[in-house]
Amino acid sequence: MTVVAPGSTQEAAALLREDARVVQIAGAGTKHDWGTPPSRVDLTVDTKGLIGIVEHVAGDLIVVVRAGTPMAQLQAELARSGQQLALDSPFPQATVGGSVAANTSGPRRLLYGTVRDLLIGITVVRPDGVVARSGGKVVKNVAGYDLGKLFTGSSGTLGLITECAFRLHPLPTASTFLRCQGLSDPARAAALIRSSQLVATAIEVDAPPGGEAEVAVLFEGTPARAEAARALIGGELTDEPPPWWGQYPWQPGGIGLKLTAALSQLDLLLALREKHSVHLRGSLGVGVLYAGLTPAGQAVPGPGSGARPAAIDAGGVGAGGGSVVDVVEQLRAAAHAAGGHAVVLMAPPGSREQIDMWGPVPGLDLMRRVKQQFDPGGRFAPGSFVGGI
């Protein structure tokens, strides 16, 4: 397989025009084991040559950045002006383009939203080598279709993202965490905070199988609201986040899912912890929980212990040792009952071939037509996305 690293949008365009091979896009590789691998790859387009900030206008709170730029580097640059891209990155070394293409997010999405709420413009190279731009560099803009949203979470199946424009936020003057352990009903605590007037920035839960669940709430700005939240649900105030904050609850080589639910139905997801011995963690305040499956018969790694379980055998997971396929289906059934979805983000080879990674996808037929229009030859990461797209 050939690897190329174009140094500009134009170079990438020329390359894709002239080379008709089947392409996979690579950034920092932090999520290379997500989803199903493409059915074939002849050419890897690495974005490491597309780095740096194109334009940062602090007064307008906007930045235009090349897709291969590491998120951490972008944040460091912005912080010098007291600003941030208010998008948590589960992998700090991840690139901007990879974060957009995989639509990753973290705890602070409760207040700031996700990529779709922060991306104001995008430049892409189509599979046929045509360069296209949508949006711009002003926050308010309704001219034309919002292709940025279409490319967000498209996992490199529609084209190559080369530049992104984002709206920025000021860095908070202070951050206070309320950590609350041993709550019998984490969903209720989250609902209390949500329905209060305290405007939390994040409401997270960590619920390891067999261990105590912890709810942690982030407040930015004056500490008075964190104090008021403590009066509401108890716990302790700290300046530092818990060690698990913003991390996925699975180890490399494990099985990880993203479960979503309507806010009133989070109980249905939380109940999965004991039933299937899954490690749940995520944004209780918005209805997104990540689930890590533990191989059968293995000790559960404590939070932040860094213990790495052996590769998961497709034969069984969880306390009951149910088959991976069965457990995924049961988690999915619970998520559907809760008004949401269950997507397997990553599973090791051997397991992922047997698992339905996505489950039913409403609108799949339209999505296939979109793929057909953008990539009629099926050149970009064929077979790696929903419904075999």
Added chain:
Amino acid sequence: MNPLQELTTRLRGLLSPAQVITDRQQLRTYECDGLAQYRVIPGLVVLPHDAAQCAAIVGHCAELGVPFVARGSGTGLSGGALPHAAGVLIVTAQMRSIVEVAAADERAIVEPGVINLDVTKAARPHGYYYAPDPSSQQICSIGGNVAENSGGAHCLKYGFTTNHVTGLELVTPQGELVSLGGRAPDPPGYDLIGAFVGSEGTLGITTQVTVRLTRSPEAVCTVLAGYVGAKEAGNATSAVIAAGVVPAAIEMMDALAIEAAEAAVHCGYPAGAGAVLIVELDGPAAEVDAQFARVEPLLREHGAFEVRVARDEAERALIWKGRKSAFAAVGRISPDYIVQDGVIPRTALPEVLRRIALLSQEHGVRVANVFHAGDGNLHPLVLFDDAVPGAAAHAEEVSAAILDLCIEHGGSITGEHGVGMDKAKHMPLMYTSDDLDTMQLLRCAFDPAGIANPGKVFPTPRLCGEAPGRRKGAHPLQEAGIAEVF
């Protein structure tokens, strides 16, 4: 029988007589939306009662190749709901139930004809509201808001319609009823909701919308500041943003706009002001107090000669009344006017205002400025008298020059009114033909026959080629076992 006549016959069989309008006088009442300079009498008007009827209507349109245009309340300002003479206008006004207010889910599920403000009214008893608040919120519909990705004064802090829609049921231009998303976030696959919101009726018709509800803020602080001129007010705006404060809204009006508003609604703005700023802070009471303590000195430092804080809801309403009635109020000082909608980077505000004033002087055309200063969304009102020969064309010229200014400064040709019929011709100012061609790939995926709101948004339609799924013979990659057939 021509296709439209055939469609009329079929729809008469499907709908009740009151739902099918063919009488020319009645059709005429639908000839324009909020932008009355464009008028076309629709070939046929239908008023479906539910999603199934909507899907059946569009299905027949697809079969017969009859173009359709969706219309909500008809308040759009870009001619997006301008009818098609040989097509059908599908009016969603009869689909107006609030299906559910699910406060515990922070969602409301509504039909497209529901009025924007009615969502807030339904949610308010639960302590929530619907954040996007276009100035027309008392009459505009949610379906129209979805089509236009409507904003409003408070989108500076809370975002636009697209940030508040989590689920959509829609009818594609091929007549399929598709449900996307729901109460939970992040549905799997491509973000088709994100692609659909703001597509101005060119990708189909919304039949049900799940919107996010926002907690009503504990405290709201509305501040009115008077300045000698727009330059000072612009600088004050920049200073507030630079201080790291994100107000719910920052609105600006210049002398001419103030004069009009005073004449119309007697809003009592500071006497002699060459510009006023309305700054609204909201959130937890303590946070609002802290923000006000930072904002007030900044407003004064940059030249505010009077800073007034609304003491109660009545005073707050009066301050907003002046702003929200500004467009209509201009009718008091000019027989005719064009409402422009452009966006500039906020830091370009003083320069662009200076250039607008220059344009106004050079052409002898009065321009009143009303805008969402916080996010650089300008609404210059170009005044003219249609009774004077050539005046309208002259005003158009000034209005277009203002758009050029926006583009020159890296902005947009529309911040919230949409492209519609009015600005399709300006799209090439902002986008290359490749950009527009790429956007239309999405159009082709939804509407290969090009029957959904044709002639809007794009200056030149893209030919979609063969319809998906009708490929002749196998693609080389497919033969090689690399790609799948969809």
